[in-house]
Amino acid sequence: MRIVPSLVLLLCAGPALGQPAPASTAPEPPSIARGAELWGKCRACHTIEPNGRNIVGPRLHGIFGRTAGTQPDYRYSEAMKTSGLIWTEETLDAYLAATQDFMPGTKMYGGLAIPQDRADLIAWLRQQAGSSR
Ligand code: HEC
Numbered sequence: 530m531r532i533v534p535s536l537v538l539l540l541c542a543g544p545a546l547g548q549p550a551p552a553s554t555a556p557e558p559p560s561i562a563r564g565a566e567l568w569g570k571c572r573a574c575h576t577i578e579p580n581g582r583n584i585v586g587p588r589l590h591g592i593f594g595r596t597a598g599t600q601p602d603y604r605y606s607e608a609m610k611t612s613g614l615i616w617t618e619e620t621l622d623a624y625l626a627a628t629q630d631f632m633p634g635t636k637m638y639g640g641l642a643i644p645q646d647r648a649d650l651i652a653w654l655r656q657q658a659g660s661s662r
Contacts, residue, residue, distance in 0.1 A: 554644050555644045555645040555647070555648035555649075556644075556645060557645060557648075559648040559649050559651070559652035560649045560652070561649070561652050561653045563646075563649040564650045564651070564652050564653025564654070564656075565653050567641065567646055567649055567650040567653070568650065568653060568654075570641065570650075571589075571650075573585070574586040574637075575587070575589050576588045576589070576590070577589050577590055577654070577657050577658055578590060579591075579659075583602065583603045586636075586637060587600045587603035587605070589658055590658055590659060591658060592616045592621075592658045593616055593617065593618070593621075593654075593655065593658060593659075594615065594616065594617070595615070595616050596613065596614070596615055596616075597609055597612045597613075597614040597615070597616060597620075598610040598611075598612060598614075605636070606634055606635050606636040607634065608632050608633060608634030608635045608636075609632065609635050609636070612632060614632075618651050621647075621651055621654070622644075622647050622648075622651060624640065625640040625641050625647050625650070625651075626642070626647060627640065628640045
């Protein structure tokens with residue numbers, strides 16, 4: 530049974546290395562209600578309504594399926610504009626986990642360090658933001 534301690538070590542080492550964890554690693558199923566509360570961490574800079582305005586950051590309506598940095602009435606960083614990234618649950622999770630590491634030069638700082646928080650918020654965003662496709 531010598532394999533067991535090294536397996537435990539491996540499982541613990543992953544998150545400790547600070548790598549962006551996919552939403553699926555969240556321990557609990559996503560809670561949309563918690564996600565709604567966590568939106569409080571975004572709403573100072575973002576709106577979610579269909580005709581919401583840009584604040585410090587761009588409106589996020591229709592974000593899923595859209596290419597990053599393509600809202601015509603918002604001035605994005607070069608990093609965001611040229612990223613070619615498509616917003617999905619996975620890419621949003623990775624961005625929110627470590628904005629500057631994931632996209633060096635982005636104008637957005639912060640995010641959500643805890644995988645469960647990201648899973649909850651993304652589930653809520655999924656429900657609220659609609660899809661651009
Ligand atoms: C202090 C202000 C601020 C906060 C708080 C903030 N953002 Fe941002 N966000 C920005 C800015 C500024 C940009 C534009 C980044 C760029 O151009 O590099 C941005 C860009 C984005 C984008 C890319 C939009 C697009 O059109 O491609 C997403 C998605 C996003 N933010 C999600 C979030 C979420 C979810 C939260 C809450 C956890 C959040 N942001 C919190 C300022 C903020």
